[in-house]
Amino acid sequence: MSAPTQRVTIKDVAARAGVSKGAVSLAFNGKPGVSDATRDRIFQAAEELGWAPNVRARSLSSGTRVDTVGMAICRPARLLGLEPFYMEFISGVESVLTQRSCSLLLHLVRDVDEEIALHQRWWQARQIGGAILVDFRENDPRVPALRALGLPAVAVGHPSLTGGFTSVWTDDATAAAEAVRYLAALGHQRIARVGGPVGLGHSAIRTRAFTEATRELGLVGDLQIATGYEGEEGARATRSLLLRADRPTAILYDNDIMAVAGAAVATELGLAVPRDLSLLAWDDSQLCRLTHPTLSAMSHDVHGFGADVAQTLVAMIDGEEPPSHQVDTPSLTPRGSTAPPRR
Amino acid sequence: MSAPTQRVTIKDVAARAGVSKGAVSLAFNGKPGVSDATRDRIFQAAEELGWAPNVRARSLSSGTRVDTVGMAICRPARLLGLEPFYMEFISGVESVLTQRSCSLLLHLVRDVDEEIALHQRWWQARQIGGAILVDFRENDPRVPALRALGLPAVAVGHPSLTGGFTSVWTDDATAAAEAVRYLAALGHQRIARVGGPVGLGHSAIRTRAFTEATRELGLVGDLQIATGYEGEEGARATRSLLLRADRPTAILYDNDIMAVAGAAVATELGLAVPRDLSLLAWDDSQLCRLTHPTLSAMSHDVHGFGADVAQTLVAMIDGEEPPSHQVDTPSLTPRGSTAPPRR
Structure with missing residues (x-):
């Protein structure tokens, strides 16, 4: 819960100007209660520290829409x-x-x-x-x-x-690793992932975590396919995985609509979920509870x-x-x- | 493609003021090219006819955001x-x-x-x-x-x-009637509808059209359930329909997420789609193509x-x-x- 970088705050401005936080606030909000001299000292302290007047103050003085x-x-x-x-x-x-x-x-x-x-x-x-x-x-x-x-x-x-x-x-890295460990604990040795675009930061984080977890657990290969999150792409990726000679027995998806599409591809290919193939979705919208079987998911409160x-x-x-x-x-x-x- | 009500247009204003449409436009946009007397005559004509200056004009004069x-x-x-x-x-x-x-x-x-x-x-x-x-x-x-x-x-x-x-x-009435006629043509006698909220106008239009079509075709009953469009509600409505002694053999849904939920309920109750139960969705988002079997739908380009x-x-x-x-x-x-x- 702490800020990753050290930032100048209203407290620092108040300390430098030798006034209370309330006085800084009054000055920047154009309210009475601070003398002109104090106001000037506060503005100078803010300028020296590179502290920007807060947005509400900016709004009051400039008409920016805060709503x-x-x-x-x-x-x-x-x-x-x-x-x-x-x-x-x-x-x-x-x-x-x-x-x-x-x-x-x-x-x-x-x-x-x-x-x-x-x-x-x-x-x-x-x-x-x-x-x-x-x-x-x-x-x-x-x-x-x-x-x-x-x-x-x-x-x-x-x-x-x-x-x-x-x-x-x-924390996508921890969640991706947990997903792999769960499927491995069920006994899966060939686990694949149908992921998001390689360029997206959180997708890259999940990709690395998936690779590390499969390596640590001694699982077979590092089978990951990048997509653009669309259901149709999830269907294509699933089909290509399931047509391999060494097809995976479990697939982790980066969202839920691709997992729904994956379940339909399994049915189309005559594979029963979860007997022949386990599917694990991500995001867990209402979609995961509307399919039969319902979809296991890495759920969070989006x-x-x-x-x-x-x-x-x-x-x-x-x-x-x-x-x-x-x-x-x-x-x-x-x-x-x-x-x-x-x- | 014609307006359902007679509206005063810029043409009427121009005719009444005895000027061209272009002159009315110039006057309301505050552009040069019309004399003050003409401008006054145009404004008076607009006022008499109850014609509001157009939005772009209002924007130019008042700073309204047109973007x-x-x-x-x-x-x-x-x-x-x-x-x-x-x-x-x-x-x-x-x-x-x-x-x-x-x-x-x-x-x-x-x-x-x-x-x-x-x-x-x-x-x-x-x-x-x-x-x-x-x-x-x-x-x-x-x-x-x-x-x-x-x-x-x-x-x-x-x-x-x-x-x-x-x-x-x-045209929801025509589409709802077509849906009923299609299911009847396949041989269905007991057709149900899982619809949207009763208070919504287009839902009411579909409800009336469904009732009329079933009556005209001499089908059994008028089985409609109103919901709030959520998947879970579609599942509940489907379950209640399928547990009836005289369960319907076909169900029309007012959106696609409820149809997806309905397909899962059918599977849960051991009914095969479409052998034991036909399902027809509405709206036809990518969801309808991602299930197995894929969902028939009243599709439009949303x-x-x-x-x-x-x-x-x-x-x-x-x-x-x-x-x-x-x-x-x-x-x-x-x-x-x-x-x-x-x-």
Whole structure:
């Protein structure tokens, strides 16, 4: 629950100016109660420490909208729909924003350059009070561009990817290793993974953790296929895995819609789940409970994750300095799709 | 493709003022090229006819954001996620907005009063250039409230529900009747429907069409259950239908996630799809192609529907007067989940 980088806070400004935190707040909010001389000393201390006036203060002085939060999702122009993950995540974000009569400004972008330009436009036009940043890549170009902007933002991703932004993340490495250990404990020796895009940071983290866990447990090979998260791709990847001479007896998926598609491919090929093939999903939306057999999953509270991210951003917009923190690690929910392999 | 109500247009204003359409446009856009006397005559003609200056003009004169479109979706506070329909619809809306560097301001609201207040706030704060209104009910209170506001809006729904808003809709009555006729043609006598909430206008339209079609075809009973569109509710409704002594041999669902849930319930109860039970979905997202057997569906291009609605709103914001119109009627896509009943 501690911030990964040392940041200058309102306390430091107060200490340097020799006043209380309340006085700093009054000064930056343009409220009475501090003399002109004190106000000047506070502003000078803030400037020397490189402390930016908080967003609420900025809003009061500049008219920035603090009741609107921006979020861009990078997807191809022709997209059949958002994944269940984002549906639940956005629903969680909205559950917090709604309580504060805030709205979400949502935009699908085609690439990271468009996303950077969008945030610049939103911020400079004072359309948003802050932003939620998702889908971090390694050496993400948004980090330098958006940090330079001074945009209040919460990054959804591990601090190793988010370059000093206040971050909220799940421990994907631990969860991926737990998934492998569970399937191995059931007796599976050939375990495959149908993963997300290689370029995405959290996908890379899961890929490395999967490789390490299979090696540590002495399992056969390191069978992983990268996809773009779409159900059709999950179906194709599953088919190619199941047509191998040394087909896996268990498959871990990076989301749930690909696991649903994988179950249909197994049926199509005459394989019974879980007798001939175990399937383990990730994210665990309602989809996993609507299939027969129901799908075992690495479940986490995606709605709660979105709510936590929104809460963190809202605190930041209110001028607080919420720490970066990890939310609950996805944990195993065994259901009907996992069992020991047939001997 | 014609507007259902007679509306005053820029042509009428031009005719009454004895000028060209171009001159009216110049006057309202504050551009040079019309004398003060002509401008006054134009403004007077517009006022007499009750013609509102177009949105672009309003924007130029008032600073309203024409690059942001608002959309509220009414759902309970704790919601597991948006339905596939809205994921695809929003994705279609965004595909048009993205081309124009416009963004969607999205907000989940708890009830219609909150939605009305939200639109009033958005419009009065000049945060949006227009709105997309969805989920119309009979005698919808948004109609008088938002029409009084003068908010440019496109209503997603049949003109019988949307009270004079420019509307875009699908012909749900025709599609529901086609679904019943198809299942009857396969030989089904006991056909049930798992529908949406009774209060929703398009759900009521489908309910009436289903009743009429079953009566016309001389089918057994009028077996319909209303739900809230969630998968779990679809599962419960299916279970209750299949446990009846006179269980139906075919079920029509109002969306696809409930049909997926229905297929799992059939398997759970030892019924084979389609041998013992035919299932017909609605909306046809990628889910219908990811199950085994694949799901037959009343398919329509939800992405294209969203794009059409956004295009209509964008034209309106640009000062055009796009007509209300119907998009393609959902049509039958037979797949693996429908067949003649077992004798």
